Structure formats: C-alpha cells, structure tokens
Amino acid sequence: MKRWMMLIPLAAFLLLAVFLYKGLFLKPDELPSAMIGKPFPAFSLRAVQGSQTLTERDLHGRAALVNVWGTWCPSCKVEHPYLNQLAEQGVVIHGINYKDDNAAALKWLADFHNPYQLDISDEQGTLGLDLGVYGAPETFLIDAQGIIRYKHVGVVDSTVWREQLAPRYQQLVDEARP
Structure with a gap:
C-alpha cells in the first residue's frame, strides 16, 4: 500500500507537466470569445462627445469595427494613428472608451484625432x-445587424488589418449590399 502512496506525487507531477507543456503552444493573442455569432450586448451609455445617449441599435446599419480603447492604454496610443488612416479610407469604426475619465478621452481625441463615427463612454466598464x-485594445467586427463576427485582441496595425480584419470586413460590407 505504501508503494501506491509514493506514486501519487509522481502522477500529480506528470499531470501538471502535461498542462504546462500544452500551455507552451497556446497563442495568447487568440483569446476565445463567447460573443462570436451573438448580438452586440444591450447598453445605454453616454457618448464621449456631447450628451447623446447611445444604445446597441445605434451600431446597426453597416458593418463596422468596434474598438475598445482607453487613454491609460499605451498600446491604444500605438494603434490610434492606424485607426485614423482606416477611417480616412472609409472604414466604419466605433469606439468604446473603456474604464476611463471622459475629460481625458476628450483631450485624447482632440490631440490625436477621432477615427470613431460613434464613441461610447464606458466609464464603469459594464459594456466591456x-x-x-480582457483589456484594451480589443477590436470587434460586427455586421450590419449588430452581430459580432470576429474579435481581435491587441493592436490593430497594417498586418493585422491586411491579414485578419480587412477580408472579413469586406465580406460583411459586400453581404450588406442589396
């Protein structure tokens, strides 16, 4: 009986080693989202600029990127110029200013320009x-009916746009055409 007791630590170690080994091959930038294929969550939040109240219905009508950002996020500052370029090319981008001070967000948009057609203030983080x-930046791709079709965690740059987002975005734009 004592021999079996000695095998328990060995079995526990081997089990732990298998889990750790499997973790070496996970891609942290490909975090799964339970929201893919589901409608954008219901919300009623103030716009960053002005006093307008926005809801999920305001996102309907066109395929769009929905970018989660914050002035506290260094990676958001890295991706922001590229989002401005995409907006200038006609890509529809909505923003969610996540867990941030609205005055800081207004200053950010004044200093670095505003690529967002709608910019939602999520100061409490409830929509997020x-x-x-998980954090910022994160970017969701929604179709014209407000269904989430894709999620990217991390900075959107030219490579991410070209290889991951642009083909999916264009497909959604094409599907929405009559």
Whole structure:
C-alpha cells in the first residue's frame, strides 16, 4: 500500500507537466470569445462627445469595427494613428472608451484625432464586461445587424488589418449590399 502512496506525487507531477507543456503552444493573442455569432450586448451609455445617449441599435446599419480603447492604454496610443488612416479610407469604426475619465478621452481625441463615427463612454466598464473584454485594445467586427463576427485582441496595425480584419470586413460590407 505504501508503494501506491509514493506514486501519487509522481502522477500529480506528470499531470501538471502535461498542462504546462500544452500551455507552451497556446497563442495568447487568440483569446476565445463567447460573443462570436451573438448580438452586440444591450447598453445605454453616454457618448464621449456631447450628451447623446447611445444604445446597441445605434451600431446597426453597416458593418463596422468596434474598438475598445482607453487613454491609460499605451498600446491604444500605438494603434490610434492606424485607426485614423482606416477611417480616412472609409472604414466604419466605433469606439468604446473603456474604464476611463471622459475629460481625458476628450483631450485624447482632440490631440490625436477621432477615427470613431460613434464613441461610447464606458466609464464603469459594464459594456466591456458584457463583451468579455480582457483589456484594451480589443477590436470587434460586427455586421450590419449588430452581430459580432470576429474579435481581435491587441493592436490593430497594417498586418493585422491586411491579414485578419480587412477580408472579413469586406465580406460583411459586400453581404450588406442589396
């Protein structure tokens, strides 16, 4: 009986080693999202600029990127110039200013330009929580009916746009045409 007891630590070690080995091959930038294929969560939040109240219905009508950002996020500052370029090319981008001070967000948009057609102020992080946001930046791709079709975690740059987002975005734009 004592021999079996000695095997328990060995079995526990081997089990732990298998899990750790498997973890070496995970891609942290490909975090799964339970929201893919589901409608954008219901919300009623103030716009960053002005006093307008925005809801999920305001996102309907066109395929769009929905970018989660914050002035506290160094990676958001890196991706922001590229989002401005995409907006200048006609890509529809909506923003969610996540867990941020609205005055800081207004200054940011004044200093670095505003690529967002709609910019939602999520000061408490409730919308981000409903979306399953891990942090910023995160970018969701929604179709014209407000269904989430894709999620990218991390900075959107030319490579991410070209290889991951642009083909999916263009397909959604084409599907929405009559």
